[in-house]
Amino acid sequence: MLAACGLDSLEQLYSHLPKEALLDRELALKPGISEYEIVDYFNQRGGACATGYASFLGAGVYRHYRPVMCDVVASRGEFLTSYTPYQAEMAQGTLTAIFEFQTMVSQLTGMEVANASMYDGSTAVPEAALMAMRITGRDRCLVASSVHPEYRQVLDTQARNARVHVETFGYDAATGQIDMARLESLIDDKTACVIVQSPNFFGAIENLQAAADLAHKHGALLVDVFTEAVSLGLLAPPVCADIVAGELQSFAISPSYGGPYAGIIATKEKYIRQIPGRLVGETVDADGNRAYCLTLATREQHIRREKATSNICTNQALIALMATVYMSIYGKEGLRELALQNHSKAQYLAAGLDRRFSAPLFNEFVVRTKSPDAVNKALLDKKIIGGLALGRFYPELADCMLLCATEMSKKQDMDAVKEALR
Amino acid sequence: MPATTGKTRPNITQNEKLLFELSTPGKRGYQLPPLDVPEVDPVETLGEGNTRAEIKDFPEVSEVEVIRHFSRLSAWNYGIDLGLFPLGSCTMKYNPRINETVARTEGLAWAHPYQPESLSQGAMEIVATLECVLGEIFGMDAVTLQPAAGAHGEYTGIMLVRAYHESKGNPRKKIFVPDSAHGTNPATAMIAGYEVANIKSNERGMIDVDSLRAAIDADVAALMVTNPNTVGVFEQDIVKICGLMHEKGAQVYMDGANLNALMGIARPGDFGVDVMHSNLHKTFSTPHGGGGPGAGAVGVRSHLEPFLPGPRVKRASDAWTWDYDRPQSIGRVRAFYGNFGVLVRALAYIMALGGEGVRNAAIDALLNANYIRARLKDRFKIAYDAPSMHECVFSDTLQAERGVHTGDIAKRLIDYGFHPYTVSFPLIVHGSMMIEPTETEPKQELDAFCDAMLAIAGEIESDPEMVLKAPYNTRTPRVDEVRAARKPKVRWQPE
Numbered sequence: 016m017l018a019a020c021g022l023d024s025l026e027q028l029y030s031h032l033p034k035e036a037l038l039d040r041e042l043a044l045k046p047g048i049s050e051y052e053i054v055d056y057f058n059q060r061g062g063a064c065a066t067g068y069a070s071f072l073g074a075g076v077y078r079h080y081r082p083v084m085c086d087v088v089a090s091r092g093e094f095l096t097s098y099t100p101y102q103a104e105m106a107q108g109t110l111t112a113i114f115e116f117q118t119m120v121s122q123l124t125g126m127e128v129a130n131a132s133m134y135d136g137s138t139a140v141p142e143a144a145l146m147a148m149r150i151t152g153r154d155r156c157l158v159a160s161s162v163h164p165e166y167r168q169v170l171d172t173q174a175r176n177a178r179v180h181v182e183t184f185g186y187d188a189a190t191g192q193i194d195m196a197r198l199e200s201l202i203d204d205k206t207a208c209v210i211v212q213s214p215n216f217f218g219a220i221e222n223l224q225a226a227a228d229l230a231h232k233h234g235a236l237l238v239d240v241f242t243e244a245v246s247l248g249l250l251a252p253p254v255c256a257d258i259v260a261g262e263l264q265s266f267a268i269s270p271s272y273g274g275p276y277a278g279i280i281a282t283k284e285k286y287i288r289q290i291p292g293r294l295v296g297e298t299v300d301a302d303g304n305r306a307y308c309l310t311l312a313t314r315e316q317h318i319r320r321e322k323a324t325s326n327i328c329t330n331q332a333l334i335a336l337m338a339t340v341y342m343s344i345y346g347k348e349g350l351r352e353l354a355l356q357n358h359s360k361a362q363y364l365a366a367g368l369d370r371r372f373s374a375p376l377f378n379e380f381v382v383r384t385k386s387p388d389a390v391n392k393a394l395l396d397k398k399i400i401g402g403l404a405l406g407r408f409y410p411e412l413a414d415c416m417l418l419c420a421t422e423m424s425k426k427q428d429m430d431a432v433k434e435a436l437r
Numbered sequence: 438m439p440a441t442t443g444k445t446r447p448n449i450t451q452n453e454k455l456l457f458e459l460s461t462p463g464k465r466g467y468q469l470p471p472l473d474v475p476e477v478d479p480v481e482t483l484g485e486g487n488t489r490a491e492i493k494d495f496p497e498v499s500e501v502e503v504i505r506h507f508s509r510l511s512a513w514n515y516g517i518d519l520g521l522f523p524l525g526s527c528t529m530k531y532n533p534r535i536n537e538t539v540a541r542t543e544g545l546a547w548a549h550p551y552q553p554e555s556l557s558q559g560a561m562e563i564v565a566t567l568e569c570v571l572g573e574i575f576g577m578d579a580v581t582l583q584p585a586a587g588a589h590g591e592y593t594g595i596m597l598v599r600a601y602h603e604s605k606g607n608p609r610k611k612i613f614v615p616d617s618a619h620g621t622n623p624a625t626a627m628i629a630g631y632e633v634a635n636i637k638s639n640e641r642g643m644i645d646v647d648s649l650r651a652a653i654d655a656d657v658a659a660l661m662v663t664n665p666n667t668v669g670v671f672e673q674d675i676v677k678i679c680g681l682m683h684e685k686g687a688q689v690y691m692d693g694a695n696l697n698a699l700m701g702i703a704r705p706g707d708f709g710v711d712v713m714h715s716n717l718h719k720t721f722s723t724p725h726g727g728g729g730p731g732a733g734a735v736g737v738r739s740h741l742e743p744f745l746p747g748p749r750v751k752r753a754s755d756a757w758t759w760d761y762d763r764p765q766s767i768g769r770v771r772a773f774y775g776n777f778g779v780l781v782r783a784l785a786y787i788m789a790l791g792g793e794g795v796r797n798a799a800i801d802a803l804l805n806a807n808y809i810r811a812r813l814k815d816r817f818k819i820a821y822d823a824p825s826m827h828e829c830v831f832s833d834t835l836q837a838e839r840g841v842h843t844g845d846i847a848k849r850l851i852d853y854g855f856h857p858y859t860v861s862f863p864l865i866v867h868g869s870m871m872i873e874p875t876e877t878e879p880k881q882e883l884d885a886f887c888d889a890m891l892a893i894a895g896e897i898e899s900d901p902e903m904v905l906k907a908p909y910n911t912r913t914p915r916v917d918e919v920r921a922a923r924k925p926k927v928r929w930q931p932e
Binding site for chain 1: 453455456457460463464465466467469470472473474475476477479482483484486487488489491492493494495496497498500503504506507508510511512513514515516517518519522524527529532535537538539540541542543544545546547548549550551552553556557558559560562563570573574576585586587588589591592596599600619620621623624625626627628629630633671673674675676700701702703704707708718724725726727728729730731732746767768769770771772773774775776777778779781785787788789790791792793794795796800803804805807808810811812824826847848851856857860862880906908911912913914915916917918920921922925926927928929
């Protein structure tokens with residue numbers, strides 16, 4: 016091969032680099048190791064984490080059973096090792112699956128258009144805010160403090176560039192829902208959007224219609240955020256929202272210490288040209304048969320460069336594929352039954368505990384206890400990871416923890432948690 | 438129908454409806470265990486207005502229909518597992534399956550980001566170890582693994598630049614972006630609140646130092662440079678360029694999309710770069726998965742470390758801990774700690790190769806690209822004379838004389854069983870064909886690809902009309918993309 020290249024040595028492949036750029040030593044990395052040693056290393060690291068524990072943590076990342084089929088499909092090399100489907104004639108599999116994904120997300124959220132996925136829920140929120148700013152021509156975003164705190168931090172980072180103005184409004188101390196009076200006093204004709212999460216970070220289901228009515232009265236958009244996708248199996252879809260930004264981790268994506276997950280943005284048809292990220296559309300091939308391709312690329316960075324709607328290049332296709340398989344496996348009845356199991360378990364767990372807020376819950380809720388840390392410590396001895404102590408995000412809720420039950424929560428473990436909290 | 442030789446032969450593929458069209462009322466693919474607590478009436482607990490009666494038109498299919506559906510769809514796809522995938526700038530290298538196995542290790546895959554640190558030590562050690570080995574490969578003092586993808590890493594990097602300049606009292610106004618750059622670069626600069634100033638490339642496909650020098654002023658926050666750049670050429674003046682930027686107090690950002698060419702050979706931190714990202718799904722072999730997930734590690738020199746997103750993993754007395762006390766940080770760019778599952782795969786890859794293997798991978802990537810260049814250069818016009826690194830870029834000039842363009846050649850290549858190269862990018866090369874084979878291709882596959890390209894060059898001479906209508910052998914002939922955009926249909930609806 017070297018001879019074909021007209022070269023005598025491998026060094027000649029890079030000897031034209033400026034001398035001061037060349038590394039004059041070997042990399043200080045360990046020598047390569049065998050497959051068995053790699054498996055052993057990661058097994059040991061996994062063993063140095065929580066294995067065999069029950070867990071009642073939610074807070075944006077949920078433990079749901081992962082049907083085997085999701086990994087079976089996502090492990091097929093034709094999906095796993097393919098690229099963004101620019102060459103439609105060679106990627107009808109990925110394109111068709113994304114079209115189905117977009118359809119199912121639309122059906123779940125009650126929106127007319129959903130994109131091919133975002134990095135995750137937290138990054139979907141600033142993208143939704145920027146989208147609302149483009150649509151309204153305004154630059155003020157009002158975000159509820161009951162939106163996931165880390166999602167708000169990501170939005171705050173976006174606001175550092177000074178083109179987005181983010182203000183936070185609080186929650187009703189009794190219900191845990193947004194403080195409507197405060198929102199009403201803040202909203203004005205410079206407000207691009209109101210960002211609300213439902214169920215919110217405290218697990219409380221919001222009155223989205225009231226928030227939407229208020230936003231619309233002032234010419235602003237309502238952005239609805241969700242972190243627990245399973246709730247959409249049972250809860251009314253957020254049809255009054257203008258943009259829905261959410262996280263699909265619940266659909267077959269293992270918690271994996273925080274990622275990778277898949278976010279979504281869904282919206283009304285009239286805003287389709289302002290949506291960020293990839294979109295797959297239906298068309299025909301040269302024989303007149305139905306076919307799919309990436310579409311409306313003129314929104315995107317590789318065409319529009321600095322005038323693009325977003326700098327995003329990747330979606331989360333493989334994760335979205337797992338979610339698509341998950342939604343098909345459960346289907347119309349299964350997803351509802353799954354959601355109802357989650358809800359029933361959470362109601363059982365909450366019964367008799369000192370709930371901090373009164374709003375209806377789906378599968379998460381806030382409970383008051385003298386010392387969340389002491390309760391969690393006692394539970395760890397029983398191989399149970401308790402709830403999230405809320406003081407780290409909400410100093411005023413230092414005596415509270417956020418508990419989550421899913422279909423994987425067993426009655427005996429829930430009884431142990433209830434006992435520890437009494 | 439023109440036959441092809443060598444790598445392909447027609448095969449049966451199944452037709453398949455959409456899931457919604459396959460649905461039968463009442464079907465489902467999964468059974469839940471019996472509920473061990475009383476089932477509640479959701480109308481009672483939630484109120485009627487908060488519940489939905491059904492998910493209208495949601496699929497209803499059985500398990501066997503699900504596996505057949507997605508298996509049939511998969512057969513309509515092409516991946517690295519099937520052959521060479523020479524998309525330039527995308528580094529489509531083999532994705533070792535061991536990485537998939539270890540990412541599913543129970544204690545890692547089921548780790549919740551808020552579980553106690555005492556029960557997360559293994560995961561935290563993985564993060565710390567990967568930061569360390571990437572820092573060594575980049576020649577950088579600190580690395581953050583929080584960004585979820587390459588473009589997200591760019592955004593993080595430019596926000597770091599902004600924070601750095603703000604700490605000096607002035608965020609400055611604009612970012613220099615060479616005209617050869619990926620579209621993400623100017624889009625990133627905009628989203629980070631900067632104006633974009635385009636910098637012209639010279640006749641060798643490199644940044645023109647004189648025009649750069651003439652354009653620099655005190656308003657420039659940074660230069661975003663891709664090196665090797667998108668024409669596959671190492672920026673010969675990179676050390677001088679970094680020096681010029683630094684003289685004016687500006688920063689140098691490197692888009693590390695093409696880092697595969699440099700591993701173990703040269704380090705961005707050593708040649709003057711202040712901040713860079715690397716796409717772990719390119720250089721470090723984590724699967725592209727049809728467009729994600731990725732991960733965009735960002736490396737910085739020490740003067741930018743205080744601004745990195747938090748939390749940062751650090752070693753306390755005898756355990757790993759997350760450090761949230763980062764007063765100068767730009768803040769979070771993503772919830773939690775990044776795409777951890779992708780990080781596990783990248784670390785497994787580096788561990789398998791080791792220091793010497795990483796360097797050999799880069800050298801083999803250079804060899805494979807130069808081999809393709811040598812085999813094709815007589816029939817296709819090489820875009821620039823400068824030596825190629827990990828990819829070679831041609832222009833369709835010779836073929837365009839016969840009315841056949843880069844996009845047409847790409848479609849004909851599909852008939853020969855290959856995924857096309859990157860079409861019409863970089864924009865500075867007219868009719869660009871950007872070919873990146875990566876190091877994991879055997880010589881036989883490279884030769885089959887070159888034979889196909891040369892055969893197509895011959896076809897263009899003898900029968901250009903035929904090439905214009907390709908592909909012929911795919912189950913889906915040319916797709917009408919114009920029609921898709923005219924009246925977008927982005928979801929299925931019942932007739």
